[in-house]
Amino acid sequence: MTEIPATRMARATAEMVAERANVSRVAVSRAFNPNASLRPDKRELILRIARELNYFPDRAARTLVSGRSHLIGVIVPDVCSYWESQEIDTLTSALQNEGFATLLFKTRTDYSMDEQLLAYMRGFNPDSVIAFVENVKPQILTRFLDRAVPIYVDYPHSGVASPAEPGPVFDRLNILQRDGIEQAIALLQGFGASRIAYLAGKTKSRASAARETMLRTIMNERGLAPPIQMAGDFGYEAAFQSTIDLFKVAGGADAIFAANDVSAFGALDALRHELGLRVPQDVSVIGFDDIAQANWKSYNLTTVKFDLEARVRALVRLILRRLNEPDSPGLEETLSTRLVVRGTVG
Amino acid sequence: MTEIPATRMARATAEMVAERANVSRVAVSRAFNPNASLRPDKRELILRIARELNYFPDRAARTLVSGRSHLIGVIVPDVCSYWESQEIDTLTSALQNEGFATLLFKTRTDYSMDEQLLAYMRGFNPDSVIAFVENVKPQILTRFLDRAVPIYVDYPHSGVASPAEPGPVFDRLNILQRDGIEQAIALLQGFGASRIAYLAGKTKSRASAARETMLRTIMNERGLAPPIQMAGDFGYEAAFQSTIDLFKVAGGADAIFAANDVSAFGALDALRHELGLRVPQDVSVIGFDDIAQANWKSYNLTTVKFDLEARVRALVRLILRRLNEPDSPGLEETLSTRLVVRGTVG
DNA sequence: CAGCTAAATGAAAGCGTGTGCATCTTGTTC
DNA sequence: GAACAAGATGCACACGCTTTCATTTAGCTG
Numbered sequence: 001m002t003e004i005p006a007t008r009m010a011r012a013t014a015e016m017v018a019e020r021a022n023v024s025r026v027a028v029s030r031a032f033n034p035n036a037s038l039r040p041d042k043r044e045l046i047l048r049i050a051r052e053l054n055y056f057p058d059r060a061a062r063t064l065v066s067g068r069s070h071l072i073g074v075i076v077p078d079v080c081s082y083w084e085s086q087e088i089d090t091l092t093s094a095l096q097n098e099g100f101a102t103l104l105f106k107t108r109t110d111y112s113m114d115e116q117l118l119a120y121m122r123g124f125n126p127d128s129v130i131a132f133v134e135n136v137k138p139q140i141l142t143r144f145l146d147r148a149v150p151i152y153v154d155y156p157h158s159g160v161a162s163p164a165e166p167g168p169v170f171d172r173l174n175i176l177q178r179d180g181i182e183q184a185i186a187l188l189q190g191f192g193a194s195r196i197a198y199l200a201g202k203t204k205s206r207a208s209a210a211r212e213t214m215l216r217t218i219m220n221e222r223g224l225a226p227p228i229q230m231a232g233d234f235g236y237e238a239a240f241q242s243t244i245d246l247f248k249v250a251g252g253a254d255a256i257f258a259a260n261d262v263s264a265f266g267a268l269d270a271l272r273h274e275l276g277l278r279v280p281q282d283v284s285v286i287g288f289d290d291i292a293q294a295n296w297k298s299y300n301l302t303t304v305k306f307d308l309e310a311r312v313r314a315l316v317r318l319i320l321r322r323l324n325e326p327d328s329p330g331l332e333e334t335l336s337t338r339l340v341v342r343g344t345v346g
Numbered sequence: 347m348t349e350i351p352a353t354r355m356a357r358a359t360a361e362m363v364a365e366r367a368n369v370s371r372v373a374v375s376r377a378f379n380p381n382a383s384l385r386p387d388k389r390e391l392i393l394r395i396a397r398e399l400n401y402f403p404d405r406a407a408r409t410l411v412s413g414r415s416h417l418i419g420v421i422v423p424d425v426c427s428y429w430e431s432q433e434i435d436t437l438t439s440a441l442q443n444e445g446f447a448t449l450l451f452k453t454r455t456d457y458s459m460d461e462q463l464l465a466y467m468r469g470f471n472p473d474s475v476i477a478f479v480e481n482v483k484p485q486i487l488t489r490f491l492d493r494a495v496p497i498y499v500d501y502p503h504s505g506v507a508s509p510a511e512p513g514p515v516f517d518r519l520n521i522l523q524r525d526g527i528e529q530a531i532a533l534l535q536g537f538g539a540s541r542i543a544y545l546a547g548k549t550k551s552r553a554s555a556a557r558e559t560m561l562r563t564i565m566n567e568r569g570l571a572p573p574i575q576m577a578g579d580f581g582y583e584a585a586f587q588s589t590i591d592l593f594k595v596a597g598g599a600d601a602i603f604a605a606n607d608v609s610a611f612g613a614l615d616a617l618r619h620e621l622g623l624r625v626p627q628d629v630s631v632i633g634f635d636d637i638a639q640a641n642w643k644s645y646n647l648t649t650v651k652f653d654l655e656a657r658v659r660a661l662v663r664l665i666l667r668r669l670n671e672p673d674s675p676g677l678e679e680t681l682s683t684r685l686v687v688r689g690t691v692g
Numbered sequence: 693c694a695g696c697t698a699a700a701t702g703a704a705a706g707c708g709t710g711t712g713c714a715t716c717t718t719g720t721t722c
Numbered sequence: 723g724a725a726c727a728a729g730a731t732g733c734a735c736a737c738g739c740t741t742t743c744a745t746t747t748a749g750c751t752g
Contacts, residue, residue, distance in 0.1 A: 013738060024702050029740060037699060056469045060415065061738035063406035064707045071470075079435035080428070080638065089425035092452050101470055102450040106439050123402045124417075124447055236642055269643040292426065296582055297615040298644050359708060370732050375710060383730060407708035410737045700747065717730070
């Protein structure tokens, strides 16, 4: 629950600190900038008095003159999505450690992003923006975020298109999906599964497409029939219904590979509580992400882990490097995946 | 998944708009302030040109001169907690509609809040702060948030202390827990439950204490024995373990009333998957909050609904009123609860 | 101690906006 | 048409800080 202080703040200024320390206002400014040259004892004195007066440099003024707000905008359709909430959580900690703060905005839940929101957000002067939205139109970006350097999430060797080479500068976050998915298929194959279904995410999701294509490739390499298609949208309800359809209308399957963990939960619940099937005895289920709930006893889900902390670290590294080197060519970070074996395959 | 544009922004200023519209810079400023007097056709022209140039007033400059940042700080120990993530989600939408933005900070997960974080946060000039933290020390508040007007979350008629009357000004959010809890007990009693356990939240949580005291009062009124005590911390794992203890070490119970939904999930999973009991045939379970997952088939939880949207609306109303009337005496909002019947009681 | 370099310092010029005040324009009334 | 009120307009300053730039001081070498 919550305690909530609402407040207006009456703050000390650099002027007051300077007066009390018998130095110039400029010295105070320098005391808070580690790179500025200032006699060490003087700096110490200033910082002590600043602490006494509870002084911190005003970000608004600092932003105005330096052009840096130390705010990172985060645009998200739905804070409650489990994966996204965990990413926001980790990201906020990481940014906080680097002297930044998270500025949160909501967009429509259909994963689109409109001009109005971008204009609104831009008014707050974020130094950088992270959008949990796929398929953003480039013209929207360039219209509102002049000089933007996008980070492109790429899935190498997945069959899903990489960004065109002769284009504007962009940074790149590579996600290697093969390891985790291959381990998953090997496990399923080891238990004799042959009819394997892929429970997709949103139709236009590149992440889901990349997972599916990689899955198809690996299954083909291993002599398995192509995956059975199941519609989904990364959500619980759609997965629940889609699983019922698979078994009542289509011919069922030995295993379901879901585009994310929440989908896998929907499939599990449909199998157990609606279709009366046993998991893993009758059907195996594998998820993707390894969110905290995957470890809850009700689900105890075998899933492809996509290391959240590593991902956030990579993201923050990319953002900070780009802020420091605005003109350098495309930066790059790479992440991998691996299978976490629990109780839904067997 | 994500697409991420990182950016520095080259923006139009009021000066440029003024020049292009053949008006003074002041006129541009007034065009964006609905209360300022400006000829309507002139305003229209300016706004049109502003849109062409993609101009918006710079918040940093505006903040500097007006003292209003339009940022609302939100301090939270754990963004992923389901209830809190839903509240942040709803809150962000509501603030966005009012021209504000959410500035997110993380504190330690032990629900404490330290001076360092407050000082850091204050540097960003939030107009107001919402802390999802209980038991904040008043001296910390007054040290960093001079002129703060806290919002006190009160549980009237619950037996848990209301704020001392002769103190500083504060606003108040009243939460009437009786309705929902009374309906829940009536339902349990109707099914013949007599041994009812209370699965508590964090030890020092006023919310949990208020729920427990209210529960005890109502059970007493209705001639039931006092609730059996179960330790918990609002989390899944603790609830899971505590439920096992209740049945393996202590003498079990007919029903478990949990301090929140996530605890109820832990109890449910322990009952079904670890203890081999049937819910609701052998044991009933009731939660508190009605988060989205409570409606998932695996849980299908009967729970006391605490209307999130109503709560957020009340919160935002309090904050905005307080910002507009800094000197008015204590403001007040009141919320109620009610039972949502699903499948875990019977 | 002279002569040099490097570090330390303060004055002043902004950064982009809102607002009080004085001035000018418009519209209304007799 | 004159007199007045009300509204529209622009100047200049303020907000709190960072950053040149020119100047002073300290540190070092021979």
